[in-house]
Amino acid sequence: MTSRLVLVRHGESEGNVAATRAERSGASLVGIATRDADTPLSARGEDQARALGDHLAGLPPEDAPEVVWCSPYVRARRTAALALGSAGLDLPTVVDERLRDRELGVLDGLTSHGVAERFPDEAARRDHLGKMYYRPPGGESWADVALRLRSVVGDLVRAEPDRRVLVVCHDAVIWLLRYVCEQMTEDRLMAEVDARSVRNASVTVLVGGPRLWRAESVDDVAHLAGHDAAVTEHPGQGDD
Template identity: 65%
Template sequence: MTPAPASLVLVRHGESVGNVAATHAERTQALVVDVATRDADTPLSERGREQAKALGAWLADLPAGEVPEVVWCSPYVRTQQTARIALETAGLDLPVRLDERLRDRELGVLDRLTWRGVLEHHPAEAERRRHLGKMYHRPPGGESWADVALRLRAALRDLQERDAGRRVLVVVHDAVVMLLRYVLEELTEDELMTIVRGSSVHNASVTRLDRVDGAWRLAAFDDVAHLAELDAPITEHEGTEDTHG
């Protein structure tokens, strides 16, 4: 049997300034999301920092047998900030492994465009996306969801070998959480898209998979109970092209 971690706790980063800008763009029917930084450098908003602290408080309250032993993290600023703030709040001194294969999906020519912006500036791509679907549409210069799944499979092989038997906290992005479920649970495209249509992955939410009898079993998905005191929003900008996820 291939060695594997005992459990994976998948966390989406806290709210970023990109999330705020994307929501504003959607509400104002703008064509472009007003974010000055490149995606990798987009930081948490103040609310996102509070969400990361709430995540840290949740980690601090976990039973000893459930506390993560190591962290794998996307190298993007918003994910690193989320991990650092959460660990500091929890009083945990854990190794943090940055891996570029855990980065957010790259959107190429569609980066920072709302769905209205895509229709306006790249109508042919909007039609290609409609025809091919979310899983296989690759915008020029960007990635499809299938492309992201391929690099996640490679990252998971290294993670499983390096941290076999450990409880691992993985701090990543919206689509990456969904695609980690796709890979680990061996979902079909239709099963994944049913989940995607039914629920987004909320900022600072917790998804947990446990290794049971040689297979991954979903124990929690998109749990935001630890954010209740912040009155955390449970809807996310759906009209943008996965911007700053």
């Protein structure tokens, strides 16, 4: 069975920077022209990805990843490519669309201010249903994402027996991979979400499997400071 899942959020993206700036200024729109799937890393995000690679290069052989599973979004694929290049690793890579970020439907590109202004009924419905079960029109709830991730975990365990897998993806995806793999309740998941975020290029390690995993480390960014890369904290757009 797969023995170790190393979950990595992509490095800081131009979308992260724009969304944080827009939220702080009270703007309605994030203001970025690319599709979410095509949004690139920022310069700091590229530095973070290289620092991640330096970290991977320094791992003992028994902890080093043997294969990569990656979101198809540009920011995740670029993070994986830069990290592997910096580490000097040539690993087989599986790009799987089920690891993509949560889809926001009609709320895509809006800040929390924009949602309140343009879709007040949706804002009220989100408050009533909560993060786990609110599905924006044309988008996904967290529960929807968890459903597709259950199939990813099953396929991954079958495809990568006794291998250590690096998974490069997104903050909500990492939370929900933990929810699935650690068999969390909704209450436990939301308590952890309220207590911390998943920072850019952070490392979360799950061990055990195939049905029940445990977190060996969560949201670890020590490797960034150790390699002079900035630590950045950008909550996912639309997940407040």
